[in-house]
Amino acid sequence: MRSAYRVETVRTAERELMARLPDGALMQRAAAGLAAACADLLGRVYGSRVVLLVGSGDNGGDTLYAGARLAKRGAGVTAVLLNPDRTHPGGLRALRRAGGTAIPPHRADRAVHRADLVLDGIVGIGGKGGLRPDAAPLAELAAASRAAVVAVDLPSGIEPDTGEVRGTAVRADLTVTFGTHKPGLLIDPAREYAGSVRLVDIGLALPADPDLQALQHADVAALLPRPAAESDKYRRGVVGIAAGSARYPGAAVLAVSGALRGGAGAVRYVGPAGDAVIARFPETLVSDRGPKRAGRVQAWVVGPGAGDDAGPVAEVLATDVPVLLDADGLRLADLDAVRARSAPTLMTPHAGEAAALLGTSRGEVEGARLTAVRDLARRYDATVLLKGSTTLVAGPDGGTARVNPTGTPWLATAGSGDVLSGLAGSLLAAGLTALDAGSVAAYVHGLAGRYAADGAPAGAHDVAEAIPAAWRDIRD
Template sequence: MRSAHTAQQVREAEEPLLAAGPEGALMKRASAGLATALATYLGRVYGARVLLLVGAGNNGGDALYAGASLAGRGARVDALLLVPGRVHPDGLAAFRSAGGRVVDRVARVDGRPRTAYDVAVDGIVGIGGSGPLRPEAAEVVAALDGIPFVAVDVPSGVDVDSGRVEGPHVRAALTVTFGTHKAVHLVDPGAQACGVVELVDIGLYPPVAPIEALQATDVRDLLPVPSPSAHKYTRGVVGVRAGSDRYRGAGVLSVAGAASGLAGMVRFVPAGAGGGQGPGVVDLVQAAHPEIVVGEGRVQAWVVGSGGGEDAAEQLREACRDGVPVVVDADALAEVSGPLGVPAVLTPHAGELARMLGVERQEVEADQLAHARQAAERYDAVVLLKNRHTLAAHPDGRVRVTTVGPPWLATAGAGDVLGGLVGALLAAGLSPLDAASVGSWLHGAAAAFAGRGGPLTASDVARAIPDVCARLLR
């Protein structure tokens, strides 16, 4: 499991090592890992052209020591000191001793900086920084447009603990971080500025993290695997109240996610107390999924709202009467005004969450972590905020981030499949947080498996879920 700690937690974890180890040992471990990552990224060291952007503090020191290592192996390394009076002194001495050059401007060839360097190393600010780049640094970064950046710990100008991006910042091709991931490495929009994230172990042991990202082994361990004596009822029955005359396909796709094999049975209940939308939707659902049961009955979890239209309010009321966990999606989200009184997973996208919180969509997209947590607390439910990196926020502040899933997953009906899948996991006995995060991971992994790098449909995703589970369990 990838854990993301706060800047304060990282500093507290570093204190024992700084006190116990020789002075500078932690920085040398970090800089050695950075130098190795840079060498791998470049593909060669001898003759490579590297520019260090060196700010005050430890990130600048990491960059200087790594630059010294590369210079000692034949790279041409220049360092631009953005705060000359506050540069790490030992790092600068080591850099100069290895043959590194301190420059006062960005080198250019034919007036273009991109031809002068193979990579720029962002050592401007670290986890102690806040806010966008200062004008002087922003001007230098802008002048290097076209040159790939490798960020030290975090891209400068993004907020470490929230992932907010509020102005000029570095957009890295690679971020090399130390000891543990930070929230910005997982949470958008900041995560988009990180590029590929490489973690270097420097011996930190921080406490339990408030933000996590499930990995394949975590998902495997959480999958509800039936016992040898299991039958369809002990494996859980998931009920689906979805679809309407206008959005019939939503009912089919919601059932498709629920009928992925993770629960023992799927029960489909049409809107209007069992027949208000006529036989059309039922016929479509049964044609696609002949194993489902139509009509009222006992369930262990409900999925409501996908394509519900005017029937969504009734669907939600009926589901909540049973007192079992409920997944609330799409049209039913508009009917949620407070805690539902049952365990719940709410599955909004940014626009829907904005309406639920009474803010603008842009505010949600700019600070996804804070808004997901706020909604989870307000509605006393797990909130699954769907986006490039989907967040599952628990009312107690814990968050799990899904980082798998291709851009092709942004396709009509994919959210309907996700809701049904989460409902099946709830019915099988997973907690709301586990069901939401495992379901989101499986959904993204199934999209990657089904699409194989190309286009896909929501139905493709649903069909791929059993294969992904089988691969995990091998």
């Protein structure tokens, strides 16, 4: 599991560690890890050209000490000092003793143009609001060069706690981060600026509950439902699907397709698309008598392709089992009824739906995804899965949120969300919490999307059919 912590938590842990270490030891640990990552990226250090973009403070010190280590191995290292009067003095002395040189920003063009590697040490974790006007040209210069760009701790100009990008920021090929991941390295749009991320352990003691988690195969495997020897279809859980309409029967078919592959023992379908569902999936238990008379279920999925019929949505929200609310259900639901529920609710909006629920714009949601998902969860007292380029899941208690690391841009296709809803609903019926069901469903769905696409366009039905392969890959 990858864990990410906010700046305040990281700084507290750093202060506690520095109090136990000799002066400067923590910076040397960071510089050693940074230099090793740069050497790996270069392949051959001797004779390479390295440019350091150095701001003030400890981030600049890390960069200078790493540059000194590379210079000792035969690299030609040039430091561009944005603020010479506030440059880390010990780091600058070390660089010069190792044979490195320092230049002002107005002489950076030629050095960066010839460089094999550029280290971004402009701003550390305390940076806010994009790069200042004097630093922004250096980010643009690095982006236009042929050099590989390595961000020190995080790309300068991104918001470390939220993943927002509020101005010019450095675009890195590799980010070498120290001690722990920061949320901004895992969440778009900032994630796009980070490139690959390499974590250097510097010995921080961090709290047990991070601000953000990214599950990995082993974490998801531990949560996947497994039938026991005495299991039957009812003990494994029954999920109800209230979806589809005369206009959108395919949404019902796709939601059922995800649910059948999600670990529950049986799927009950309620709605006007029963003929289409039973023709494609004869194992489905189909009813046209409404959710109240469908029979017992352990969880409901309501909303995909529902059109304008609010009746089934209201019936489902009145039940005492977990409910997944998606698509048209988000528009049709009485949101006071959502807040009043005693059983868990999992809402699965995309950015446009989230914007409507929050009374803001889609762009604001996409630019501040972590803030948006937490606000939604708190406002509606529900667990929220915010779909998108980075899918986030947050609970109403304000605890650890989760970011999904799997997926592919090919998942941006009609019906893909319906498959995800059915899959997550089935996991709810199998007994997972709303946070776990949303997180596991997003992970499996994203991996299935990669399998289905394999570098080419894929439809939602292809994604559903790839779920078993993704499940086996995770389990094994």
